[in-house]
Amino acid sequence: MTQIGKPPGDDALIRHGCDAAPCPTSARPWVLAAAIIGSSMAFIDGTVVNVALPAIQRDLQATAFQAQWVVESYALFLAALLLVGGSLGDLFGRRRIFALGVVVFALASVGCALAASVQQLIAARAVQGIGGALLVPGSLSLISSNFEEKERGRAIGTWSGASGITAAIGPVLGGFLVDHYSWIWAFLINVPMALAVLWIVWRHVPESRGSAAGSKLDAGGALLATAALGGIVYAFIEAPTQGWRSGAVLAALAIGVVASLLFVAVERRVRAPMLPLNLLRIGNFGGANLLTLLLYAALGGGLYFLPLNLIQVQGYSATVAGAALLPFILIMFALSGWAGQLVDRFGPRLPLVVGPSIAAVGFALFALPGVGVNYWTAFFPAVVVLGFGMTVTVAPLTTTVMNSVGPEAAGVASGVNNAVSRAASVLAIAVFGVVMAAVFDAVLAEGLEQAGASAQASAFLEEQRSRLAGADMPQGIDAATAASLKGAVAGAFVAGFRWVMLICAGLALLSALSAWVMIGRGPDRQGVSVVSRP
Missing domain, CATH: 1.20.1250.20 (MFS general substrate transporter like domains)
Known part of the structure; x- marks a missing residue:
């Protein structure tokens, strides 16, 4: 999801x-x-x-x-x-x-x-x-x-x-x-x-070809973008198990940072850049993409953990978990036409401040449910509020991106914004995994102590902690002990999930702030050209 x-x-x-x-x-x-x-x-x-x-x-x-x-x-x-x-x-x-x-x-x-x-x-x-x-x-x-x-x-x-x-x-x-x-x-x-x-x-x-036929492909930019994302993602995903001092983690992080810097340098010089950096100097375009980066990091990173919570902690079937976000999708589908008119009525800034702010409330609501809760009273309100917030945001966001550049740059601008939203999710899942692991480990240790778990059971779950809520239970224990240990594991995951969702709420509020500061009340076209350099 x-x-x-x-x-x-x-x-x-x-x-x-x-x-x-x-x-x-x-x-x-x-x-x-x-x-x-x-x-x-x-x-x-x-x-x-x-x-x-x-x-x-x-x-x-x-x-x-x-x-x-x-x-x-x-x-x-x-x-x-x-x-x-x-x-x-x-x-x-x-x-x-x-x-x-x-x-x-x-x-x-x-x-x-x-x-x-x-x-x-x-x-x-x-x-x-x-x-x-x-x-x-x-x-x-x-x-x-x-x-x-x-x-x-x-x-x-x-x-x-x-x-x-x-x-x-x-x-x-x-x-x-x-x-x-x-x-x-x-x-x-x-x-x-x-x-x-x-x-x-x-x-x-x-078959059809574009006017760019015969021009040079930005292969260097593509390789550097892959190395930059890959290095940073590897470091954050592997750090909880290998440790931040691991040679592989430090090397991957260094590769990611250096590749990111080289990517910017290459895109400034290459004849036909995959990411025309001059577009980012346009106020509305830069603001819209910063909003996209922050808000879609929250959306993609936060909702990655939702099915895991629903299935492994709450005990829902995969079918029910798959249907959990149906209200979100239906709200966006039903109200997309209405949302598309918001920029014409109010300008780009207001909906791009209000929408992410509502989405922040939705993320915060996800942080409330505990273990063994009912979907309709615990998760449904959060899904509805988040869906409405994203509905208010998405169509005005796309319109703002398109209106911030001239017609000749519209295809490139929308492609960049599309790619930013996907890259944001990639990075957020990796970073949020570190947060989840840190909170889970700390809360699980405390929960096992409060449950009076034996040294053998604690040692077994210590080996299983890398599986988070999917951890197996020790063999040969009675039903009451198993239930107590499962409760400790589920509580630890929920604690991590709450932290993740609160961070998501903060990112959504920051995205609203970026819109307030960087996006004007009207179009911001500056006639920026994205034609290949001679």
């Missing part, structure tokens, strides 16, 4: 991504079908895997930090290579790169299903992320390159509606498959979808 529905900027990427190439009228419904099914593969995968994580952790005997890598290996490559994936379509053909992404994604999904160890699953998920980086921008560019501007509105509406349905049913379907069959089917469900997309692409989708 780290990526709930569409990230910001998707609709804008379609609307402003490129000029339409000649496309037969009879082929356009097929193009739209390919884009919908293709993007649905990524949407479903982004929500289903989190619901399946507890089952994956149990079956593969994985630690909580290895389970983090199952999510992070995919999200890292997707975030780092997303902008490059769009450029590859312009250079070598959008149809070709989109189809290649579908093939890679499907084969990697089969690899995930066949994984016999968590290490194999992490590797397959990384390949799946590379496929996603080709697939996701490709699905959007198919619409923008085959529908003329006057027809894109209807196409976007159809695509958005289908995406909303996908976002709603994806986690529930994934939970049902986990409960009644196996987590393996959460990955294999991609295969028939991929075959359908490839058949449509082969028979009905015309």
Whole structure:
């Protein structure tokens, strides 16, 4: 659930991504079908895997930090290579790169299903992320390159509606498959979808290229972005088990920091940068992306732990956990049209201050429930408030990004904002994992002491602490002792979950503050060019 529905900027990427190439009228419904099914593969995968994580952790005997890598290996490559994936379509053909992404994604999904160890699953998920980086921008560019501007509105509406349905049913379907069959089917469900997309692409989708054909690809920027994200993420995920003084952790952190600095230097000099840094000098654009970084770090990082809480602590089934965020999705779907008019009525600043502030209240409400609570009284109010806050935010955020630059930079601007939201989630999951581990360890030690756990039981759970709420219980203990120890483990996880959610609330408030300080009341276009340097 780290990526709930569409990230910001998707609709804008379609609307402003490129000029339409000649496309037969009879082929356009097929193009739209390919884009919908293709993007649905990524949407479903982004929500289903989190619901399946507890089952994956149990079956593969994985630690909580290895389970983090199952999510992070995919999200890292997707975030780092997303902008490059769009450029590859312009250079070598959008149809070709989109189809290649579908093939890679499907084969990697089969690899995930066949994984016999968590290490194999992490590797397959990384390949799946590379496929996603080709697939996701490709699905959007198919619409923008085959529908003329006057027809894109209807196409976007159809695509958005289908995406909303996908976002709603994806986690529930994934939970049902986990409960009644196996987590393996959460990955294999991609295969028939991929075959359908490839058949449509082969028979009905015309090829198109962008005006950037023949220009130089920013491969250096892509490699440095991957190294920067990968190094920092590795350090934060592995620090709780290896320690901050570990050579591997320190080396990874150093690689991440140095790669980040080199990335900025390269993007200043390269002929066709994947991230035009001059865009960030625009007040509204810089403010909107800082808001995106903070708010989507809270959203992606915080909601990563929600299914783990619901399944491993509260005892919900995977299906029920998958349905837990349905109100969030339905609110965004039902009120998206209303939210899209807020900038026209009030300007960009007010909704981008109010929306994240409401979302902060939603995150704070997530910090209230304890162990063994009822969904409707404990989690439902938080889901509703958070959903309303994000609804007030997302459409005005996309509009602000688009209005802050000229039409010639609209596609690049929306792509950057889209990538920022994904990178924020990647970094936040890693950082929040450190917070969760520190609180869990401290509270668990205290809880075991209060429960009067024996030295043997305490030593056993000390070895199990890397599994967090998925820890096994010692063998040979009576039911009362087992219940007491399980209560200590569950209480420790809830304590960590509360800290994470309170940090999320703080990040949401900081995002509102960034909007108040950096975003003006009206458009802030400065005519910044993103044309490749000669």
